[in-house]
Structure formats: C-alpha cells, structure tokens
Amino acid sequence: MQPVSLDCHQHMINIQNLSFSYGEQKVISDLNFTVRERDFVGIIGSNGAGKTTLLKMIVGLLPATEGEIRLFGQPVRKFKDWERIGYVPQKNAFNPLFPATVREVVMSGLYNNKNVLRRISRAQQCKCDDAMEVMRIQGIQDQRVGMLSGGQQQRVFLARALINHPDLLILDEPTVGIDTETQAAFFELITHMHAHHHMTFLMVSHDIDMIQNYLGKEPMQCNGKINFYSRHSHELQNCAAEDLQHTLI
Numbered sequence: 001m002q003p004v005s006l007d008c009h010q011h012m013i014n015i016q017n018l019s020f021s022y023g024e025q026k027v028i029s030d031l032n033f034t035v036r037e038r039d040f041v042g043i044i045g046s047n048g049a050g051k052t053t054l055l056k057m058i059v060g061l062l063p064a065t066e067g068e069i070r071l072f073g074q075p076v077r078k079f080k081d082w083e084r085i086g087y088v089p090q091k092n093a094f095n096p097l098f099p100a101t102v103r104e105v106v107m108s109g110l111y112n113n114k115n116v117l118r119r120i121s122r123a124q125q126c127k128c129d130d131a132m133e134v135m136r137i138q139g140i141q142d143q144r145v146g147m148l149s150g151g152q153q154q155r156v157f158l159a160r161a162l163i164n165h166p167d168l169l170i171l172d173e174p175t176v177g178i179d180t181e182t183q184a185a186f187f188e189l190i191t192h193m194h195a196h197h198h199m200t201f202l203m204v205s206h207d208i209d210m211i212q213n214y215l216g217k218e219p220m221q222c223n224g225k226i227n228f229y230s231r232h233s234h235e236l237q238n239c240a241a242e243d244l245q246h247t248l249i
C-alpha cells in the first residue's frame, strides 16, 4: 500500500499566534495548531486552563484578542458553512419549562436561518431517526426535553450535533453527567466514526484514560496548562482499530 501523505489532507482548523484575555487575565497565549481532515484531537487540561474558551473562539462565539483562526481555509469571522461543524457546548441544560420535545430539539439541528420555514422532508425525518437511534433516545422522542435528566439531555444535544453528518465534530466534555455504560458506548461510537467513517474530532475531556488509550500517551503539543493529543485516522489503517476501541469499554 502506498503511504498516504498527510499534507494532502485539508486543514479543518488552523490556528496561528492565537491569544485571548478576559480583561487583564490572559487565558490563551500564542497558540499555534492545526486540525487536519480525519484527525482526532483530544484536549486535556486542568480546570480554568482555557479549554472552553478556546472552543468558543473556534466556533466564533468569542473573538480572538490576537492571532487568527481559520475554518476550512476561511477566517472564522467570514465562515458560513456551519452545517459542516457539529458543536456540543459544555454543561448544556434545558429549563424544565422548555416546551419542545426530544424529537423537535434533534430536528432543530437541521435548521439554519435560511431553511427554517421549509417543509420537513422524509429524508430529514430519517436523519433524525438515525441520530436518535445512535444516541439511544428513540424511546423518549415525544417527551419534553426540559423534563429529562442531565445525562438524557446531553444525549439529545449529541444527537442534534450528529444529525447533519458534520465533517467536524467539536465536543466540550461530552460525557459529563452520562452513566458509565453510555459513556463507553459513546466513546466506542466516536472512535468508530473516526476510524471507519473518517470524521474529524476536536474534543475536550477530563477522561485521560480514554484520550490516552485512543490517542497515545504523549501529547503532540502543550500550551500553558492545555495538552493536545492527536491521531490521524490513517495511522489506524495498519493497526487493529477495533482492538483500540475495545480497550475503551
């Protein structure tokens, strides 16, 4: 088999000389890194290290103090193709009075400002069914999301992020509040999507075992208190990806 040149893979996220401060407090300092197509990047760091702040800058919710972020080659402030990115923020919670059902919340992942009024097609309903099946929430699809437990709500957010089959999934501590069995199933699912469906992942986690089992013991890069672990799915082709996944459960 011909070795695959990693340089031929598209840069999904490219960060150059990035710094960020909240007022006087510098949180990110001169960060440079790249997430290529089919990478799985795990971010580990202590509380307050700046991990969530970094993800918020990547998805355009916070402007950089210095430096630049590019998504799929475009500066983040000009980027429009948000369907290509699934983002699950940290510590989501619905107000108990929030009236939408699980199915409605998952479906809302399909909408953007342009197509919100369009009729929902059969194909879109199927996408919703698939995403709910993956996250095992079909049985509660008609329940009001505000009435669910934290772990169930987290699964709804994940299904919502998966519904568009994004190229890049950005996850901020996705398994907080989820029971051990569902956590293991979730890690198996995302490592499968990475190894076999070549999706790209950027994930903040406090689960050092999961990160190191899948991405190796040595971080590829450190910035302040943040460690970046990374693995390209090409590296899994010649080794037993299934075995790696089984170490996770």
Ligand SMILES: Nc1ncnc2c1ncn2[C@@H]1O[C@H](COP(=O)(O)OP(=O)(O)OP(=O)(O)O)[C@@H](O)[C@H]1O
Pocket (backbone or CB within 6 Å): 022, 027, 045, 046, 047, 048, 049, 050, 051, 052, 053, 054
């Ligand atoms: N909106 C804000 N205004 C001012 N300071 C903030 C704000 N949000 C976060 N900070 C501070 O910035 C630092 C980094 O916060 P951030 O949430 O990015 O850390 P983190 O690495 O994600 O932490 P954790 O692991 O606890 O989630 C912390 O010291 C935090 O108190």
